[in-house]
Amino acid sequence: MAVTEKQRHEFMKRIEETLGPEHAETLMELLPPVGWADVATKHDLDALGAATKRDLDALGAATKRDLDALGAATKRDMDALGAATKRDTDALGAALDELGAATKRDLGALGAATKRDMDALGAATKRDMDALGAATKRDTDALGAALDELGAATKRDLGALEERVLLRTDKVVLEAVGGLRRDVATWLFAGMGIQTATLGLLISFT
Numbered sequence: 001m002a003v004t005e006k007q008r009h010e011f012m013k014r015i016e017e018t019l020g021p022e023h024a025e026t027l028m029e030l031l032p033p034v035g036w037a038d039v040a041t042k043h044d045l046d047a048l049g050a051a052t053k054r055d056l057d058a059l060g061a062a063t064k065r066d067l068d069a070l071g072a073a074t075k076r077d078m079d080a081l082g083a084a085t086k087r088d089t090d091a092l093g094a095a096l097d098e099l100g101a102a103t104k105r106d107l108g109a110l111g112a113a114t115k116r117d118m119d120a121l122g123a124a125t126k127r128d129m130d131a132l133g134a135a136t137k138r139d140t141d142a143l144g145a146a147l148d149e150l151g152a153a154t155k156r157d158l159g160a161l162e163e164r165v166l167l168r169t170d171k172v173v174l175e176a177v178g179g180l181r182r183d184v185a186t187w188l189f190a191g192m193g194i195q196t197a198t199l200g201l202l203i204s205f206t
Contacts, residue, residue: 008028015024 012024012028015027018024019027
């Protein structure tokens with residue numbers, strides 16, 4: 001029969017009245033907290049140990065199987081990942097090779113097109129420079145001819161101007177000489193008249 005808490009309390013009070021509080025507490029510490037039927041024996045502990053060992057062995061075996069299965073699955077996953085990575089790497093390498101080849105082709109075509117364009121530009125530039133040189137030579141020749149014509153016309157105009165100036169100068173000189181001659185003749189005639197009059201006066205006085 002199980003002992004209730006009330007019965008334990010009443011027993012504790014009777015022991016305290018008989019032996020005193022200290023001895024009553026010591027006795028209560030020596031008594032089990034439950035009934036003797038609930039106290040584990042060595043046989044119970046051995047059975048518990050054996051059951052615990054079986055459980056641990058079973059747990060270890062199950063854990064080992066789980067770990068082995070996990071390792072195998074992980075290996076399969078790693079192998080699959082490695083194979084997929086190799087395929088991706090090979091595909092990427094092939095794509096890069098194709099890209100490199102395409103880039104090389106494009107650069108070659110671009111270089112050839114650029115060379116053609118540069119050659120065409122050089123030829124066109126040469127033609128333009130030749131045409132410009134020819135046009136410049138024609139313009140220079142025409143300008144030189146025009147300057148020569150202008151120089152000849154200027155020379156003719158200066159010659160004609162010089163002739164007109166000389167003619168005008170000769171006319172002015174001739175007119176001046178003519179006037180001078182007339183003045184001299186007038187002076188001579190006047191002097192001769194004076195001399196004649198003086199001579200007449202002298203004659204009359206004599």
